[in-house]
Amino acid sequence: MLFSVASGALAERFDPRRVIQAGMALFIIASLSWSYFFVTDSLQMWQAMVILVIHGCAGVLWQTPNQMLLYDIVGPKDSRRARCGSTPWRAISAFWSALRWAAPS
Numbered sequence: 001m002l003f004s005v006a007s008g009a010l011a012e013r014f015d016p017r018r019v020i021q022a023g024m025a026l027f028i029i030a031s032l033s034w035s036y037f038f039v040t041d042s043l044q045m046w047q048a049m050v051i052l053v054i055h056g057c058a059g060v061l062w063q064t065p066n067q068m069l070l071y072d073i074v075g076p077k078d079s080r081r082a083r084c085g086s087t088p089w090r091a092i093s094a095f096w097s098a099l100r101w102a103a104p105s
Helices: 002-012 017-039 045-086 088-102
Strands: none
Touching: 002 017, 002 045, 017 045
């Protein structure tokens, strides 16, 4: 949240698709790092914190330009309807349904 404004400024200055790609590259680096440390069983606390920071930066580089790209695609008239599919409530709903599925009956 802290760097969302800076990420939006980057997406205005450069193509939002390129900023999203940079965020996806950071997600790939974080995922590969997790898998390496889990396979080798050599993960230390400081390494986990660095990977989590990389993951957070990737999320910032992905989410704000994603909203800008969505606005560019649908325009101002339909932007409210288009954003409904990417709201935090969608993530909360997915989390809740996963909890209900995993909970014993």
